[in-house]
Amino acid sequence: MTATQPVAVITGASSGIGAATARSLAAAGYRVALLARRLDRITALAAELGEGALAVEADVTDRDALVAAAERVQAELGGTDVLVNNAGVMLLGPFSAEQRNDYRQMVEVNLLGAITTTEVFLDQLKDGGGDIINISSVAGRTARAGNGVYAATKWGMNGWSESLRHELLPDVRVTLIEPGIVATELSTHITHEETRQGVQQAYDVAEVTADDVAEIIAFTLARPRRLAINEILLRPAGQA
Numbered sequence: 001m002t003a004t005q006p007v008a009v010i011t012g013a014s015s016g017i018g019a020a021t022a023r024s025l026a027a028a029g030y031r032v033a034l035l036a037r038r039l040d041r042i043t044a045l046a047a048e049l050g051e052g053a054l055a056v057e058a059d060v061t062d063r064d065a066l067v068a069a070a071e072r073v074q075a076e077l078g079g080t081d082v083l084v085n086n087a088g089v090m091l092l093g094p095f096s097a098e099q100r101n102d103y104r105q106m107v108e109v110n111l112l113g114a115i116t117t118t119e120v121f122l123d124q125l126k127d128g129g130g131d132i133i134n135i136s137s138v139a140g141r142t143a144r145a146g147n148g149v150y151a152a153t154k155w156g157m158n159g160w161s162e163s164l165r166h167e168l169l170p171d172v173r174v175t176l177i178e179p180g181i182v183a184t185e186l187s188t189h190i191t192h193e194e195t196r197q198g199v200q201q202a203y204d205v206a207e208v209t210a211d212d213v214a215e216i217i218a219f220t221l222a223r224p225r226r227l228a229i230n231e232i233l234l235r236p237a238g239q240a
């Protein structure tokens, strides 16, 4: 490890796209701060990645925890070059009062969580220039029955990201990644049972992997500083 190695902070690094991104960026020479609630998972991943990987328990809905995480990253890794706002939940189901707790959770994690993490880490990112990678979704550009509030959080992320891009250029690049179905744990958290079973069938045969997405993120970050990739929409080849 050298002090010149860039530092990437990844939220939701305990599984799926976040964990794959941590592995991919560590392989590309980054030191990585792994943020998530499941400390056992991020501790094991940090051990796997070795020196320069830091596990920090943090719920993105808890601003105090994010401030403490940013202080640890500053003290132990020397600052932040890349922030990957990846933490998210996809609690699909028909629009109904019964699902109201799901709606609040999706807004608080997917949208407000990313916004809060970014404002907390912004000074570190501006210090020398950096990158923000916001993990949106195909659902940030489309909507269909049963995904309204999830889509609202991702459409919200897209609008906020575009504004942020204008404010922070040219020193901080802002990139939106919009995946279609990717084989991860995302569908397992759906609380509406009938919806979960239907969505799970699609996820059980998903062919695009978290590693595929992580590779795209690493490619984006490796572009020369004069070039910003603003948005990448990707789907399994067979997804309508």
Ligand code: NDP
Binding pocket: 011, 012, 013, 014, 015, 016, 017, 018, 035, 036, 037, 038, 039, 041, 058, 059, 060, 061, 086, 087, 088, 089, 090, 109, 110, 135, 136, 137, 138, 178, 179, 180, 181, 182, 183, 184, 185, 186, 187, 210
């Ligand atoms: P996973 O369920 O595997 O990962 C979600 C991650 O979010 C976990 O690491 C989880 O960590 C974290 N997370 C959830 N709630 C919180 C919270 N309150 N605070 C901190 N971390 C939290 O799913 P994916 O890897 O698929 O999801 C990652 C992102 O990709 C999400 O934003 C999702 O919307 C997006 N996406 C995924 C697609 C897919 O098909 N898989 C398609 C399009 C977009 P922990 O529980 O340990 O806190």
